[in-house]
Amino acid sequence: MRALLILAAGPAVVEEVVLNAVGFHAARGLAPQVTAVWPYDSYHDLRWLLVYHDSWPTFLFGLLAVTLFRGVLTAGLTALAWPDGTPRPPLGWLVRRNLEVAALAAVIISPWAVLSVAFAVVGLSWYLLASLVPMLLLTPFLQRAGVVGRWWRGLPSIELLGWSLLNFAVLTIAGAVISATPGWWTVVVSGLAGVANGLLWRQTVAAAAVPRRVRLARVPVAPIALALILVGAVMAQSLIHVAVGRSGDWRPPVLATRLPERVPHAIIVIAGHDSSWDGRPAVDPRVERFSYRGLDAKGHPVAYRAEDTHRSVASSTVLLAAQIDRLHRRTGRPIALLGQSEGAMVARTYLELLPRSSVEAVLLFSPLAQPGRAYYPPPGHSGWGVAAGWELRILFALANLPRRVKNSPDEPFVRSVLADAPFYRNRTLCPVPGVRMIAFLPTVTAAEAPPGEYARIPVYQLPAFHGGLVGRQAAEERVVDFLAGDLTSRPRREYALFQRLGAAWQAPPLVQSLNPIWAAHRENDPALTGRICDAR
Missing domain, CATH: 3.40.50.1820 (Alpha/Beta hydrolase fold, catalytic domain)
Structure with missing residues (x-):
């Protein structure tokens, strides 16, 4: 148990130390997610990667690195969390299986993670809320996938779903507490959240390895659910369009x-x-x-x-x-x-x-x-968020098929917000x-x-x-x-409470000084200071 808690707390503490050392105020609430149960951990990795890559080679190398890191880390957490008295698969099998799950999670979660990047660009909460819903639906399937062989058959148990949802609540509260905590005390909070993650790994692994009852045991429920979630990434664009749109003659x-x-x-x-x-x-x-x-x-x-x-x-x-x-x-x-x-x-x-x-x-x-907390270059150019930009273009192109009025992540309104992002972020x-x-x-x-x-x-x-x-x-x-x-x-x-509760689930902002497109702006960066209206 002690080794499990140390492994669960260690990476969260390290990430929080780094974020504090560089003064990255806006991203501090993300650190506890690094050792969360599936798929919150992959959602954490992909949001960082989609914002912080500046070329295709960087993105592909980063994707390989986070997949390997995630597969090995979760294999270790699974092995240490294995319930006593139950035969455990060989460590090699756990590593291979969790590497496979990490690769699968990258494919399934990436469209939703890129919606959180779209949220960071336009500052519209519908994108953030849409990106979180599939995380809650995916978690029992992916958590089971890293533990048992034929995970794709049958419904996950209600216990597995409950423990996974509890992890979401823990991460949300931890992010809120961190956002309200001054100085290096956030490292302590991240460490405690990591310990909570370890305890939840123990419960979720036990619920997956020794389920009380598997319903629909012969039905391939997981592939159906994963396919629907992928389709949902495209449909989400239309739902957001309906929720936000004020089409017609708007007359206040x-x-x-x-x-x-x-x-x-x-x-x-x-x-x-x-x-x-x-x-x-x-x-x-x-x-x-x-x-x-x-x-x-x-x-x-x-x-x-x-x-x-x-x-x-x-x-x-x-x-x-x-x-x-x-x-x-x-x-x-x-x-x-x-x-x-x-x-x-x-x-x-x-x-x-x-x-x-x-x-x-x-x-x-x-x-x-x-708005303008993330970036992606125009088509044909390289720069920060290039892969995120193309993934957004694919999602919007598919979502635009049934629409009369087409929306695009490169329409002049969005590109003007991206170009003048330091002003809109600060003033x-x-x-x-x-x-x-x-x-x-x-x-x-x-x-x-x-x-x-x-x-x-x-x-x-x-x-x-x-x-x-x-x-x-x-x-x-x-x-x-x-x-x-x-x-x-x-x-x-x-x-203020709602603002803190949302802190854990936003994409990390791109630091203004890194993007040469924003170099001419003399604006303060709220992501680093937590303040607005100040000149650089």
């Missing part, structure tokens, strides 16, 4: 009602990604819908389609600047911007490029939480002199924000999913109050 209440007289502004409403607009004007002449296609010859915003929202943030900002000038001249009023998701990023980019303008108030609904929710700002954040954003500081402007938080705030009565009331000059801020107590 501010477009459908007249503004109270106490609101002194004219307002431009900027919808999010994949939205569309049929050209119908707002009820109040002081309110306009931002057009991703620009203005017509008479200065009126033009109707647009979902595909038009895929343009780069910079080009949208140019269109927004023209519309702001036109609306200000027409009404003679100061301008307020109300942006959701991509629209929030366009509004914030405008403030950075043109901080002294007629814009006096900005309301950011569901802004992306520190999205930072104040701008002379502009009143507020961020309306759904509670799910807590899982999107990495450990550390995430906002220095007033925030109003409500229980909701991404994009689900506009139209909520409480939020709409606060919009009018804020525009009328009231101080509006309501952070929720549970937000």
Whole structure:
């Protein structure tokens, strides 16, 4: 037992020591997963590899290295965890079998690990949540595979599923505690989490080696489950598209009602990604819908389609600047911007490029939480995350087959976020002199924000999913109050807790100084400091 606990705690302690030594604040919560049960351990390895490789040879060598490391380590953990009184297979058999499982896990888990990289790029929680669900489904099958011969037949026992889910809870809590623990005390927490992993290895190996009862013992359940999980990686794109999409004519209440007289502004409403607009004007002449296609010859915003929202943030900002000038001249009023998701990023980019303008108030609904934390180069180029980029392209190409509106990991909007990632990671929710700002954040954003500081402007938080705030009565009331000059801020107590609970399952951010594409930016790196809004 002592040897098992030492082997389970040792790698977690070593990784935590290294992360503390280099000051990698945002990734500290990942260390306990290095000795977790299948497949959390492989999910840990693949997220590091998919972010931290800068060429195909580096990726292939790294994949071989982590497969060998994972197979040998889990074989040792399995041998030491073997239940007393039960014949154990030879160590050579365990090593071969766990190497096979490590290779299989790399194939099965890689599409889901790359979704976590997509989350790190766009900061959208749906990708993170989608990447975690198959981990919970895979764990009893892969844990059984490393222990018994004919693991593909029959359902895993309920005990094996229960112990594996408990490991997920332990890793989540350990990541949360580490993210809240200062200094080198995180090493102690990682060591304790590693000990817990060792105890759970003992329970899961016993449950796999000596099951009480195997249901559907003649049915090849595991291959069916693994095939469905692989297919699910493609279907997840469509499900995320449905969950996030605001297709059609998005009309929040501010477009459908007249503004109270106490609101002194004219307002431009900027919808999010994949939205569309049929050209119908707002009820109040002081309110306009931002057009991703620009203005017509008479200065009126033009109707647009979902595909038009895929343009780069910079080009949208140019269109927004023209519309702001036109609306200000027409009404003679100061301008307020109300942006959701991509629209929030366009509004914030405008403030950075043109901080002294007629814009006096900005309301950011569901802004992306520190996007650009990972990178992949454009097609035909090499660089950090090259393999992750191609895997994302394959997943999106398959998911796009039944869609009318195609999404791509290389569309101009995504590439513009990747190009200016240091700014978006550091300054999205930072104040701008002379502009009143507020961020309306759904509670799910807590899982999107990495450990550390995430906002220095007033925030109003409500229980909701991404994009689900506009139209909520409480939020709409606060919009009018804020525009009328009231101080509006309501952070929720549970937000910090949810932020810490999500820390263990985010992909490690790419350190800004490593990527030559970001070399010209003079921005602080929150991944290292845990702070935002500071210049480098």
